[in-house]
Amino acid sequence: MLRSTLLAAARSGGVRRAVETNPLTRSVVDRFVAGTTPDDALRATRELADQGLSVTLDHLGEDTENISQATDTVQAYRRLLCALHRAGLAGRAEVSVKLSAIGQLLPADGDKIALDNARLICESAEAAGTTVTLDMEDHTTTDATLDILATLRTDFPWVGAVLQAYLRRTEQDCRDLATPGSRVRLCKGAYNEPASVAFRNKQEVDRSYVRCLKTLMTGSGYPMVATHDPRMVAIASDLATRTGRAPDSYEFQMLYGIRPAEQRRIASGDEGMRVYVPYGGEWYGYFMRRLAERPANLGFFLRSLISG
Numbered sequence: 001m002l003r004s005t006l007l008a009a010a011r012s013g014g015v016r017r018a019v020e021t022n023p024l025t026r027s028v029v030d031r032f033v034a035g036t037t038p039d040d041a042l043r044a045t046r047e048l049a050d051q052g053l054s055v056t057l058d059h060l061g062e063d064t065e066n067i068s069q070a071t072d073t074v075q076a077y078r079r080l081l082c083a084l085h086r087a088g089l090a091g092r093a094e095v096s097v098k099l100s101a102i103g104q105l106l107p108a109d110g111d112k113i114a115l116d117n118a119r120l121i122c123e124s125a126e127a128a129g130t131t132v133t134l135d136m137e138d139h140t141t142t143d144a145t146l147d148i149l150a151t152l153r154t155d156f157p158w159v160g161a162v163l164q165a166y167l168r169r170t171e172q173d174c175r176d177l178a179t180p181g182s183r184v185r186l187c188k189g190a191y192n193e194p195a196s197v198a199f200r201n202k203q204e205v206d207r208s209y210v211r212c213l214k215t216l217m218t219g220s221g222y223p224m225v226a227t228h229d230p231r232m233v234a235i236a237s238d239l240a241t242r243t244g245r246a247p248d249s250y251e252f253q254m255l256y257g258i259r260p261a262e263q264r265r266i267a268s269g270d271e272g273m274r275v276y277v278p279y280g281g282e283w284y285g286y287f288m289r290r291l292a293e294r295p296a297n298l299g300f301f302l303r304s305l306i307s308g
């Protein structure tokens, strides 16, 4: 109930204004967001890289409603990729892109605009010597996002995608994508989805996550195990051992600011750990999804508003 309310608020303009304009919100946002500028993103990348972690950078923004905003987002990614290359960090950091930030939801030709824009970002990534992963948004965009992935991969075979274990369709999507060269980031899913398309209770989502993991680990792609759940991490490591995977043939991924000690612990062993680092001014939707994932985050947020 609380989760659904917060996820509905993530798409409400009124709540957004109240949260964004509260001066006390910032300190809580800073826990999950690396800053507002590309320099902030580079600084966070360097700090994480120095600790043996890899990074995927997300220029925050989603549900773009006008074409110039979509173009600005593409330019921001292109500048960021050049800066990563110049700073010698492209071997450590890739980028994650939400197609709705680069035009997917525009009323006329949204999918085509998003594809063309994603292609520009992929060209810059290739020139910088790194990769792109397409984030996955709500279920109404899954087919279109996977179609765009398939088209992009004809020119850029290294483009990765996110699959969400809470969707009933995802086991089949994992089977389709567990192929050579394919990079799949498996997460549980962060949107408010109806029971017709998604598992709604944690046990069902976790069971689906394990089934999907099995498919990806026994397949021939590159699984990216995106979870903070200690049980899922242990199961993934175990499956990797049992399927004879080398430690560099898969990786773990976690979000910036969540379980940082565990991120460093995993990175200090044989297995890889990549941190998803969001930066930029458009943090509202991302931040509200993090609150919805864990009631304790909401308590922390409300206490900071009350106590200053």
Ligand code: FDA
Binding pocket: 134, 135, 136, 137, 162, 164, 185, 187, 188, 189, 190, 191, 226, 227, 228, 229, 230, 253, 254, 255, 258, 259, 275, 276, 289, 290, 291, 293, 294, 297
């Ligand atoms: P679960 O929610 O069961 O949490 C397990 C434990 O992790 C909790 O008990 C707590 O200790 C810790 N934890 C989890 N969330 C926390 C939080 N917000 N704050 C503090 N502690 C927390 N989703 C999506 O729909 N599309 C996408 O493209 C992506 N992309 C993505 C990339 C990466 C790298 C990650 C790690 C996650 C995503 N997600 C996502 C989000 C994902 O779907 C999911 O909502 C969160 O990862 C939380 O699920 P867990 O697997 O961590 O398990």
